[in-house]
Amino acid sequence: MKLWIKLALTTVLVLLAATLSTGAAVIYQALLYNQEKTMESGRQQLSSTAYALARELENGPLKGYSQATKNSYINYTMKKFGVSEYILIEDGKVLCNMTPFELADAGDERWRQEGGYSIIQKRQEQYILIGGQAVPTSDKSSYTLVRVQDISGLYQDMKRQMVFGLWILAGAAGVAMVLIFLLTRRILRPLRELQKAATDISEGDLGRRAHVRTKDEIAVVARAFNRMAERVESQVTELSRVSEQRRQMLGSLTHELKTPMTSIIGYSDTLLHVNVKKEQRERALWHIREECSRLERLSSKLMNLMGLYENDSISMEEISMETLFHRVAQMEKYHLEQMGMTLEVTCSMGKRRVDRDLFESLLVNLIDNGAKASREGDKIFLESEKNRITVRDQGCGIPEEEIGRVTEAFYMVDKARSRKAGGCGLGLALCVMIARLHGARLEIESKVGQGTAVSVIFPD
């Protein structure tokens, strides 16, 4: 069931219940009041009749007459009062009964109570009011006057009123229901907009936002919803960017794997099936070895790159940059000397929180890159400023349009050349990852023919 229908229905039901109970209470009260009034007026009439009868009986010429005469006189007097509602009782015996009813017990002492007694009885479809009173004669005779009155009319009136009231109530409830339904629907309209927005988003329209112009709680929810949608959209965009990057990397990876494998398969195939000269056979073996070590390098670099995705393998500690630079210089010394290059280290940086192994491998990677680009006799500089560590070379440089791409995995500016130098196009991608893990970024400046400077820049 829809929320607005639920709300409207509950409201209508509560409203109906409230009105019905109020109506019922009011009608019941009215009934009681009317009953009371009828009984009161009955009592008054009864008592005045009783007085009048007493006067009549006292002043009347009854004394000394026989009982039969007395009875006919009383009958006469009663008829004179002209009412057919009275029963006169003397000492438990009915003297005269003008009503169509018979008293069950004429000697009932209730009728002779002080101030009279009255009761309402229901006989079949008839309501009757029975009241009784002692006739106040001065000689304390034991006359009792009982009045029996049909008051069904009163109840019929009440019933009519009730039916009328119910009709009014039904009409009012109908109008109220329609109004409540319309209003609830209107109040909940922003909720429908919210739901539509959510549906649209779930169907892929990530740019969809909920437009709620009210100033109530729904608007608050809508704002929160829009913030959430914003967040989801940016996350999804980021995710698809990352997965696109991964896909490209995987593509490059298969290509990178295929090239050495083509060589290995081709050369071994040649050795197996083709009759080639002895020196060519040796070349083929050499190539197979060379390509295998290329695969080996590729796999260890890849392992590094994969390992960096698991952040828990990183242990950050305060390390003096000077010591770290020194260690890196020691590591690279022999390697560079062999190629006839020198490394110049200047450090003005204090301590920093880094992962020793990763940061060393970052610097070594950058220096190796510099060495690959340099010629014999060139210098490579490892320098530091406030929040920036720079590795600079005087090598061949990177063409401007390629600078943006060199950090992509497997991207090589000069494939043939970097292959010869043992590169596989993962070094800078690895450096970017390591820098990112330290909260730093990589900046590359380069001019063709003049050299390249790669800086690791810390945010502070």
Next chain:
Amino acid sequence: MKTKILVVEDDSSISELICMNLEAAGYEPLPFTDGLLAERFLKEISLNEPESAGMEAPALALVDVMLPGKDGFELMEDFQRAGIPVIYLTAKDDVLSKVHGLKAGAEDYIVKPFEVLELLVRMEKVLKRTGRSRKIIQIQDVTIDLAQHSVSKNGERVALKPLEYELLVTLAGSRNVAFSREELLNRIWGTDYVGETRTVDVHIGQLRKKLGFHKVIRTISKTGYRLEDLE
């Protein structure tokens, strides 16, 4: 004169591999490692009309798609201008690049890694289709005239049965490369030929006897036969 084959491949190891096999099979490879270098060479030969200068133009080009400078697809126009048929060699094993390559006008498309024999066979097919096959194959003192369908040893005609001739041409066409008996059966007797590999052995025996090729056609254990002729 040997048939010249352009090899445009940036990976030096693969380039050397192809050249090594082409040489062994009796071709003359011309390697290029850069798209721009290849382009310059192609411009030169299309300007100079090498036939008139007494220089034979390359009969075929084996081209890697991903090249530095100018990629294989971009080079297509230059190859067409120079009138050289192209076989692409590439690590890109997706249908789209295959379609792209073939639509651009390539004769064939070979995905790395490939087998040497497959490469040679496909090259031969393209050469035949484009009418650039060798007219004469010379193996030591034996001359095979492909136009005349005749074989002579030291100038004397040797009578060969058609199947023997086909077998000789197949082996000599990819000399120094080993063929398995099944391959030879397939290529010469046809794929629907239901016969034993012994048939091949019998015909090889005949060839050896008729041409004195007892040492030239070698039996390679576990593989098959190879016609060996290294200069």
